[in-house]
Amino acid sequence: MRYEVIVIGAGMVGTSIAWHLQKHNSQVLLLDRKSPGSETSYGNAGLIQREAIHVHPFPRHFTELVRVLPNQNTDIRYRWPAVLRHHRALLQYWQFSAPSSVQKIEEEWETLIEHCTSEHQEMITAAGAENLIRRVGWIEMHRTEDKFKVAIAAAINMREQGIEHKVLSIDELKVLEPNGNFDGFIGAIHWSNSWQVSNPGALVKAYAKSFQEMQGSIAECNVKQILPDGDGWQVITDDATFYSDHLVVAAGPWSNQLIKPLGYDLPLFPMRGYHQHFDITPQNTINHSLVDMDKGFVMGPMQQGIRITTGAEMTLMNAAKDFGQLNAVLHFAKTILPLNNKVESEAWCGSRPCMPDMKPVIGAANKHDNLWFAFGHGHQGFTLGPITGRIVEELIHNKPLTVNVDPFNAQRFLIA
Template sequence: MRYKVIVVGAGMVGTSIAWHLQKHNSQVLLLDKRPPGSETSYGNAGLIQREAIHVHPFPRHLTELIRVLPNQKTDIRYHWSAVLRHHQALLKYWQFSAPAAVQQIEEEWKTLIEHCTNEHQHMIAAAGAEALVRRDGWLEMHRSKDKFGMAVAAAKKSQEQGIEHQVLTIDALKRLEPNGNFDGFIGAIHWSNSWQVSNPGALVKAYAKSFQQMNGSVVEDTVKAIKPDSDGWQVITDQQSFYTDELVIAAGPWSNQLIKPLGYDLPLFPMRGYHQHFKTTVQNTINHSLVDMDKGFVMGPMQQGIRITTGAEMTLMEAPKDLGQLQAVLHFAKQILPLNEVVEQEAWAGSRPCMPDMKPVIGAAGKHDHLWFAFGHGHQGFTLGPITGRIVEELIHNKPLTVAVEPFDANRFSKA
């Protein structure tokens, strides 16, 4: 079987790429070992973050490093095995986190974020997925007066970028979320033109169904190897081989293992997150996702229940679950809402694909013709999938680009 394009990876990014290409008359195969939206795109906080114009730099001040070193924080934890394996990427991450570098990176990052809700809307409408999306924003809650003051100042400045917000007193926060106990908090920011999704995995599946309704093909199989072919590429799986003119690697944190045999070794590293659902009751119903900025977790209203999503854990992809961070988070979450009955006994865990300069890789591979990369979106693959899909379609079909791709070039690290 030969296709015009094969996309490896059926998360939000890969599914969006396949959708855009199929919509524009390419015969596309979307290939993954699991059904669309079953890995990282299933387990996120369910936010389409129009306000996310700032990246998350590596701590550079001594006080910040001292805060993290005891490895007991709720927002970030680490395992030395992962630090040692990915030490070169982490060193680059530290270097790219210098203030001047971050300023430039954020200017480039904004060129993607500014399109996120518009591009999702095109796909939401085509997929008939309106019921999964709420457009009333989310709540950023603060316990520290100093950090809240800095966040409010940054929020006011973000209005220049078309980002809408309201600063909330605790009384105003309680009016929006009467079931919450906000003792210990001093205020909040309501990001009003970001969107909430009640089931992130279901949204990806809806996009994949829309793709199939346009005669796109989805196959569940494990990719074992990719090889150049005289007319393009051969993709070898557990069960069979496929052939294609163009090949897109959008396999998130698994991308490197697919492209290393071809001579690529990008500084991609995983950051794990956890979530667990609790039964929704009259006493704990919330209308918005609540983000505790000081403790680093999200409480979101989902179809499955109240989802508690952790920050980041630096660990190896193959490492067993370490529920210490989640348990620490739940201690604080249960002070805000009554969370008495778990929906699933075992917490979910998944890895986010991160790059040291906090930007994704989008564009031509470099060493091979007709090979394209789209991965490394960190915490924002769910937000940025549709605009990434549009860009990759424009690249493959040689169209004018909506967003300049030079800042996201796969070869930017070898050029440094």
């Protein structure tokens, strides 16, 4: 069967792209090996982060490098096979993390982030998913005076971008979260116009259902190969072949392996995260996601339980699970809240797709017509899926663009 557009990848980004295209009268097929929202979009911290206008540079100060090198930190860990495999991308990451580069990157990044809640709202309304959204913000907690002062100064500067916050004393934090034990913390910042999602995977599934209600099609299958087919595309799966005029690759950390046979080799690298749920009790109920900034983990109230989400682990996609980072995180999490009964027998893990310049790839491929890329959103694919969907729809339908996509084009890494 032939479609106007095939979108490969049914995470938040791919599902949002399919939704926008179908809404604007394209006939769309959404392909993934699992049901929508079952991979990285399922396992994140469940935050739509309006305040996330700052990127996460590679450590450049000597003291920070010394802190990371022993590989025992709770916020970031690495495995040598992945470092060796992705050493060129990591070198580029280090280069792009120079302060002069970061300032320009953040200016470009902010053009996406500023639309995140408004674009989600359009899809939330259409999907009837208000029951999954809590507009209560989240709380950033600090243990050290120096970092807290820097964070407060940055928060004050962010007011110009419409980002709202309140600085909290520990006493004020305890009023908001009376079940928490905040010994060791000195203060917090409440980001009030970011949103909490009680079940991230369910939100993606709600968007996918809305897409289907507009007569969009979904197929669960493994994509084996993508081939040019005249002016369009042929997608060969394990049980069928599909044809389209346009093809969008939005497969997160799997994107590069799909496009590499076509002559593209972008410096995409995965960063793994883990999570574990614990039963919610009257003693550990929390009203907001709590982020321990010094230890690098999130405690979030979800439908499945209290979700503890780790920072990042640099590892290969097919590497065995290593629960060392999660166990270290849980040591600190259990000092904040009583977390006694695990919901799952084994913790979940998934990989985020990252680019060396900390920006996603959004736009046209440079070697083929009607081939479009939308991946590499790092930690913010869940936040940025809907605005990415709008942009890709505008590109394919040749409309005026909501956001200038020049900073996000694939050509910045491709060699002709």
